[in-house]
Amino acid sequence: MEEDKSKSAHVLLLPYPIQGHINPLLQFADRLVGKGLKATLVAPVRSRDDIRRADRSALTSTNTEYISDGHDDGLPSDYSSEAYWATLRRVGSQTLGDLIARLNEEGPRPVCLIYDSFLTWALDVAHAYGILGVTFLTQSYAVSSIYSLCHRSILVVQREPGARYSLPGLPLLSLQDLPSFIVQSEGNGFFLDLLLGQFKNIEKADYVLMNSFDSLESKVSEETAEPWSPKMIGPALPLAYLVGRNARSTSTGDDQGRLVNCLSWLDERPVGSVVYVSFGSIAALSVEQMEEIASALRSSKWPFLWVVRIPFAHQQGGNQLPEGFLEATFQQGLVVPWCPQLDVLAHRAVGCFVTHCGWNSTLEGLSQGVPMVAAPLRSDQPTNSKFIFDVWKVGVCAEVDGNEVIRKGELERCIREVMEGERGAELRRNAHRWRGLTTEAVAEGGTSDNNIKELVATLSNFHL
Numbered sequence: 001m002e003e004d005k006s007k008s009a010h011v012l013l014l015p016y017p018i019q020g021h022i023n024p025l026l027q028f029a030d031r032l033v034g035k036g037l038k039a040t041l042v043a044p045v046r047s048r049d050d051i052r053r054a055d056r057s058a059l060t061s062t063n064t065e066y067i068s069d070g071h072d073d074g075l076p077s078d079y080s081s082e083a084y085w086a087t088l089r090r091v092g093s094q095t096l097g098d099l100i101a102r103l104n105e106e107g108p109r110p111v112c113l114i115y116d117s118f119l120t121w122a123l124d125v126a127h128a129y130g131i132l133g134v135t136f137l138t139q140s141y142a143v144s145s146i147y148s149l150c151h152r153s154i155l156v157v158q159r160e161p162g163a164r165y166s167l168p169g170l171p172l173l174s175l176q177d178l179p180s181f182i183v184q185s186e187g188n189g190f191f192l193d194l195l196l197g198q199f200k201n202i203e204k205a206d207y208v209l210m211n212s213f214d215s216l217e218s219k220v221s222e223e224t225a226e227p228w229s230p231k232m233i234g235p236a237l238p239l240a241y242l243v244g245r246n247a248r249s250t251s252t253g254d255d256q257g258r259l260v261n262c263l264s265w266l267d268e269r270p271v272g273s274v275v276y277v278s279f280g281s282i283a284a285l286s287v288e289q290m291e292e293i294a295s296a297l298r299s300s301k302w303p304f305l306w307v308v309r310i311p312f313a314h315q316q317g318g319n320q321l322p323e324g325f326l327e328a329t330f331q332q333g334l335v336v337p338w339c340p341q342l343d344v345l346a347h348r349a350v351g352c353f354v355t356h357c358g359w360n361s362t363l364e365g366l367s368q369g370v371p372m373v374a375a376p377l378r379s380d381q382p383t384n385s386k387f388i389f390d391v392w393k394v395g396v397c398a399e400v401d402g403n404e405v406i407r408k409g410e411l412e413r414c415i416r417e418v419m420e421g422e423r424g425a426e427l428r429r430n431a432h433r434w435r436g437l438t439t440e441a442v443a444e445g446g447t448s449d450n451n452i453k454e455l456v457a458t459l460s461n462f463h464l
């Protein structure tokens with residue numbers, strides 16, 4: 001009986017429309033479908049490509065409904081984050097309300113809106129239409145708690161070199177370890193407002209979810225005294241990558257006919273021999289930084305798979321490969337504009353992940369037991385990097401020089417440390433342990449699984 005009731009509860013999920021936020025919400029939607037709920041992803045029309053890219057590893061049973069962010073035909077050439085945000089809020093809340101009204105009438109009537117914590121206005125829309133509003137934090141507990149402390153003016157950052165911050169449940173943090181927007185707030189006021197603003201109405205949310213898991217951030221969750229307390233449901237990755245696998249996979253081909261060359265290329269490489277390099281879905285690296293990475297990969301001599309994303313229109317000049325690099329390294333490595341990252345990390349040929357430490361990439365690396373070279377750029381990445389190096393001990397951290405560039409020698413040293421010798425072996429052991437703990441959290445009866453079951457029960461009761 002319980003099964004049948006929960007099957008009919010319908011949940012809407014609203015991500016902030018960028019890849020790193022669409023992926024976890026979409027994957028979480030699939031997890032809810034797996035627990036018997038009906039789930040619909042709600043996203044701006046313009047996000048179609050990002051959804052297509054994300055859903056490769058997702059189940060197909062999540063529906064999608066489109067709303068408008070005011071830019072259905074693409075972003076304007078004079079795009080600014082601030083202007084986009086204002087339009088998204090105005091047009092998005094209107095079209096989201098219209099959608100809920102239509103579903104309330106035509107069915108299946110939604111019981112709840114799970115919204116990205118950046119989109120605080122979505123809570124008002126949910127409550128205005130009589131459904132539950134559940135906020136979903138896509139960043140780590142540590143980072144969320146730092147932002148929350150800043151929001152409440154409990155943490156005030158002094159930009160003095162050598163300053164150290166002792167915060168509840170967190171390792172001692174230097175300025176470089178803090179999320180970048182609270183350290184370099186000049187020119188970043190909009191992003192800072194957005195990040196701290198997540199907490200302005202969080203206490204009114206009916207539920208707070210977080211894409212992390214208890215054992216990963218146990219000290220933070222035990223020692224912080226935030227007025228909001230999240231249910232950790234992560235990592236919201238597809239279960240096929242987490243539970244029931246005995247060995248890291250080799251490719252079985254891509255049933256959607258995309259990007260198969262990168263996995264079959266990995267198939268031909270020895271176990272643990274490939275350095276996988278990716279800076280996520282947004283970053284565009286400078287010419288200088290690209291040259292340093294290219295030389296480090298070349299001289300490390302290890303096979304490499306490097307994602308060099310085609311820059312957005314406003315990032316012209318970024319992510320340019322040095323001239324002649326592809327020709328000179330075609331036997332050593334492969335450069336792709338995008339790859340199915342989870343499949344790559346799950347592949348037994350991959351021995352090291354050079355990552356910018358986006359929270360999704362961090363969780364994905366941990367979940368697949370791949371040791372990392374942390375090369376953080378900005379936002380929450382420096383704090384994630386600190387945890388990778390200092391708390392979970394699954395990677396080394398590549399230091400930037402005075403010009404904020406990671407030099408060839410430094411990156412090569414880090415790659416060697418992860419790929420070779422006793423230190424590498426120790427990092428692999430730790431990474432393997434974290435992979436086990438990730439699996440434990442999401443498996444039947446694990447902490448994240450239990451928190452999801454509790455949410456499903458709440459939603460099902462509300463539905464009655």
Ligand code: UDP
Binds near residue numbers: 023
């Ligand atoms: N990603 C991918 N293929 C790529 C590069 C990135 O599938 O070639 C995915 C990655 O698996 C992750 C997301 O894009 O889920 C990036 O999110 P993250 O939080 O790591 O960084 P962001 O892009 O937000 O900086």
